[in-house]
Amino acid sequence: MSKRHTSLKDLATELGVSISTVSRALKNHPDISPELTRKIQQLANERHYTPNPLAMGLLRQQTKMIGVIVPDINTHFYSSIISGIEKVAKEHGYFIVISSSNESMQKEIESVDNLLNSRVEGLIVCLSQETDEFSHFHKLIENEIPLVFFDRVCEDLSVPAVLANGEEATQMITRHFYENGCRRIAYISGPGHLNISRNRKIGYLKGLEECHIDFDPQLLVNCNLSIEEARLATQQLLQLPNPPDAIFGMNDTIAFAAMIEIKKQGFKIPDDISLAGFTDEFHSIVVDPPLTSVSHPTFEMGKAAAELFFELLVKGENISKRIVLPIDLVVRQSSIKN
Amino acid sequence: MSKRHTSLKDLATELGVSISTVSRALKNHPDISPELTRKIQQLANERHYTPNPLAMGLLRQQTKMIGVIVPDINTHFYSSIISGIEKVAKEHGYFIVISSSNESMQKEIESVDNLLNSRVEGLIVCLSQETDEFSHFHKLIENEIPLVFFDRVCEDLSVPAVLANGEEATQMITRHFYENGCRRIAYISGPGHLNISRNRKIGYLKGLEECHIDFDPQLLVNCNLSIEEARLATQQLLQLPNPPDAIFGMNDTIAFAAMIEIKKQGFKIPDDISLAGFTDEFHSIVVDPPLTSVSHPTFEMGKAAAELFFELLVKGENISKRIVLPIDLVVRQSSIKN
């Protein structure tokens, strides 16, 4: 079995002084004489003493842990956000415990419970796709336990959140398509109860209006965020009597699934159909043709979420702040018709 | 400030009994009378009592935390492995604390220190690319703190590990190329001090021998695992007076970088050059042409690593086991010449 870490008691016994003396000496308390302080600190160094975080936690009633719930850890989008969170958490001496909801509301509820039972000091969460009911967050709000949402938020709850400006993004994409000669611009959206779906749809409609294109309901299709449904949605668009000349998907899964399906059906990108999506740089470059995409500021988003979290933690009050991060439209070959 | 969780003491005070009575009642100890037990359990439910893990940790000298160190959380490969680890950790009532070394040995050392100071009960680690010296693991080994490596291991240290059969994989790829008419098969390898680089090189050489192809040193190039170096390495191969008719890269970064570079230089895949890599399914499908690749059993790898960890944890002894997971060669269009 692994040996115990050295404790204050160990040092105290070895030096024949009391525990409190050792404790004070290690933080240079003036009550302790210089020589004794030196002796104690030296031994502490030799024994590699570090305070036991469990004992400290018990004393201070804090665990230095933040719970993070994501729909799926297994994508660049979330893992990059997690990196951002982890960075600022570490700077504050905190560490993060990650729990994946797998896009299931049931698992999300369990995660909240588990993390709370593990005494995390608060939660940073991105709602699962299924989540349309929010009572599992009530106890956090009532007890003023820090909680911040990112990307997917609940509009009804006054919870601080950080999100990307999806509305502006989709509006930009729509306009970009228009300026490149597209007139039948289709949009594959996600589930309607997700705020990100709604916002992006709004931007899409605004963009159409701006370009004086009438909205054609046939060109707006919904899907959940799975590859299969995204492919089906694409098929549906391609089979239209008057198919679109541009498609954009609301996240990278959809965009890539659409790309596969479009190619499979023999359409050329971008000549027959322009394509754009929301995704990160690496994947956009590696596909053929390189994908025009909105680059999410994922790392920044994680950082912002964590900073918001710590603001909550120290201030205590429930500052209901909402941070909207700008996005970037990176134009690549998939949307430039020859 | 967030309210305190209810403790045994709270329940005891409210019911006018002692703390120990409450504690025993909650675990149905026969010493406590049935009615009292019932009453206590009911109140505990109402108050949502859960034992304070900090107090338990202090008592039992365990934190139920596993430290996980990965070179980079931000890739599918590692995040998928983490998912696997997390699954079995959760089954055992443990949670994981992730730390990223960013491929830096210095940060790896810091991570080890930090995690140990946080009193994790052991470590599951994948070495950073830079790591060529291992003294920071000595204290773990000496103190018999559970430690398991995955994917990248140190051959000199007798530490249990789980890895994929890279040797067999590269041998299979080489043979596959040969069977599809390739005779000048190039291999872009990683840093030589990494066991995975070495193993895969061995497989490559074995494959060549099996196919009676003489090894041409010009066709074996090294690079670190960055996109830039991988592109340079590819350029180097393509500029050869007698360029290769097949290339495979030792991980997905290399494979994709090679793909980009090959296309950029105007070569056709697979007609001019066959290509294969190590990567996961989604990315292999989404690129053009779909990439022949070795699929790493990432999730299984994570699970196996965690199971090995718990074996160590309960048995206490340092069973120096090495688990080698089979890999799968999935043939797609990038390696089938017409």
Add this chain to the structure above:
DNA sequence: AAGCTTTGCGAAAAGCTTTGCGGAAATTTT
């Protein structure tokens, strides 16, 4: 030299749980 302040350190409590041991009351036995 008697009283006062300062200096330097120890005891103990709090934070929470488990568990061996002891003890009082209730019950059974003789």
Add this chain to the structure above:
DNA sequence: AAAATTTCCGCAAAGCTTTTCGCAAAGCTT
């Protein structure tokens, strides 16, 4: 009725740290 069990529960310690309070000795004042 006295003795012996049982039954049911509380005390206290251990695990580790911080911090308030207190105490003794040394130094100081007059």
